[in-house]
Amino acid sequence: MSTTVRVNLLKPAECRHQGVVSKEFAIKVSVWGGGALLSLLLVIGLFNSQAAKRQLAASKSAWAEMEPRYERVLLMQSELSARRTIQKHLKGWSESRVNWNEKLTMLGSLVPLDVQLTKLVVRGEFVEEIHEGLPDKDGVRKKTVDYCRQFAVRMDGKAGGDRADEVVVQFVNMLRSAPSFEGTLESVKLQGLQRTTTHDGEDATVRVFGIEGLSPMRKL
Amino acid sequence: MNLPDFKTLDNEQKKKLMLAAILGVMVVYGLVTLVITPYIQSSRAATTELSTLQVKLDKAQGMLSRESRIRELTTESIAEIQKDARQYVPPLDNPLSWVAGQVYGSARSVGVDIESVSDLGVVAAPWSHGKEFDRAFVPYAVRIVTECGYSQLVGLITSLEKNNPFLCITEIQVTARNNHPDEHKIRMTVQWPYWSDPQKAMEVMNAKGVDRG
Numbered sequence: 001m002s003t004t005v006r007v008n009l010l011k012p013a014e015c016r017h018q019g020v021v022s023k024e025f026a027i028k029v030s031v032w033g034g035g036a037l038l039s040l041l042l043v044i045g046l047f048n049s050q051a052a053k054r055q056l057a058a059s060k061s062a063w064a065e066m067e068p069r070y071e072r073v074l075l076m077q078s079e080l081s082a083r084r085t086i087q088k089h090l091k092g093w094s095e096s097r098v099n100w101n102e103k104l105t106m107l108g109s110l111v112p113l114d115v116q117l118t119k120l121v122v123r124g125e126f127v128e129e130i131h132e133g134l135p136d137k138d139g140v141r142k143k144t145v146d147y148c149r150q151f152a153v154r155m156d157g158k159a160g161g162d163r164a165d166e167v168v169v170q171f172v173n174m175l176r177s178a179p180s181f182e183g184t185l186e187s188v189k190l191q192g193l194q195r196t197t198t199h200d201g202e203d204a205t206v207r208v209f210g211i212e213g214l215s216p217m218r219k220l
Numbered sequence: 221m222n223l224p225d226f227k228t229l230d231n232e233q234k235k236k237l238m239l240a241a242i243l244g245v246m247v248v249y250g251l252v253t254l255v256i257t258p259y260i261q262s263s264r265a266a267t268t269e270l271s272t273l274q275v276k277l278d279k280a281q282g283m284l285s286r287e288s289r290i291r292e293l294t295t296e297s298i299a300e301i302q303k304d305a306r307q308y309v310p311p312l313d314n315p316l317s318w319v320a321g322q323v324y325g326s327a328r329s330v331g332v333d334i335e336s337v338s339d340l341g342v343v344a345a346p347w348s349h350g351k352e353f354d355r356a357f358v359p360y361a362v363r364i365v366t367e368c369g370y371s372q373l374v375g376l377i378t379s380l381e382k383n384n385p386f387l388c389i390t391e392i393q394v395t396a397r398n399n400h401p402d403e404h405k406i407r408m409t410v411q412w413p414y415w416s417d418p419q420k421a422m423e424v425m426n427a428k429g430v431d432r433g
Contacts, residue, residue, distance in 0.1 A: 049263035101378035
């Protein structure tokens with residue numbers, strides 16, 4: 001019977017790791033490598049930070065030089081915007097009006113021979129056109145107001161002849177469809193048509209009528 | 221240098237090693253808290269400030285590149301307003317006399333004899349009490365009364381409207397006269413744009429073109 005005895009004469013501190021890389025080596029590499037990497041990152045950070053600070057100082061100096069001129073141009077821009085608003089408001093005056101010289105000239109040529117206008121009244125007034133915008137994030141719709149002019153036209157007259165009623169209706173239709181009144185009168189309505197007897201020298205039967213029209217709103 | 225085996229160290233050595241480790245952690249912590257973090261923060265603040273400033277600089281440069289165009293447009297705009305206002309807007313002092321001059325001039329040119337031109341003053345407009353109170357113009361109105369033929373009326377209106385692109389005839393009342401079929405009684409209301417704020421008017425009318433520099 002044979003007995004094998006294994007004797008280890010090495011102290012634990014004298015033992016060596018048998019693998020490719022010792023534990024001690026791995027720890028050293030980790031510590032020194034980590035330190036080196038951290039130092040590299042710090043150096044890069046320092047470099048970038050110094051560069052940013054230098055650039056900031058240069059930009060501040062450029063801004064200090066540019067700011068007064070920029071402020072002057074901003075002031076000029078706001079002045080231009082105020083002047084343009086005045087021009088816009090003034091332009092609104094010419095755009096909102098109806099050139100009655102053209103309309104009255106055309107009206108004179110549209111009135112049939114058998115029709116006599118006894119009264120013509122044009123009346124314009126200011127109106128507000130309210131627009132509702134799209135809802136904002138709180139669901140509130142912002143309202144904007146446009147100031148406009150609107151004109152109402154009233155014509156009273158009389159028509160003679162056997163077919164006076166037809167003539168009046170034709171006149172109304174002409175006013176509705178005449179290109180010269182397009183955009184000026186958007187609704188033309190016959191308000192009354194009745195037979196009456198006049199006593200101007202000799203008695204005659206005529207039809208008296210009233211016509212009303214309304215312009216679309218014209219932005220001021 | 222070999223790393224000591226922790227197991228082989230005696231208690232005194234272990235204590236020293238622990239103390240060294242704690243001290244090391246404290247040094248690293250102090251370094252991070254007192255040096256690295258403030259440095260990173262100041263660096264970040266500088267970068268943020270730089271990018272904000274860069275945006276401002278780019279905006280300013282864009283604006284400055286348009287400086288001469290803005291100056292030109294402002295000067296043009298002032299000149300146009302002054303020209304229009306001198307020609308077509310009644311003056312602040314005694315507007316009726318200016319307006320009457322225009323009306324009688326137009327009437328004379330078409331042979332209409334004006335019966336009266338009466339002052340209706342500044343007429344209420346919806347923006348007079350709204351938030352657009354700062355509108356530069358309010359309506360100044362007069363009432364014109366006359367008797368004339370239809371073609372003469374058209375002539376008078378043509379003359380008024382051609383001489384002033386901004387006036388607005390807001391009322392025309394033409395009534396036939398029974399015994400004179402060619403003559404009509406005419407009543408008209410005409411509005412002119414009138415400066416709403418005398419101080420603003422003076423400011424605009426006295427403004428010069430924008431100087432260089």
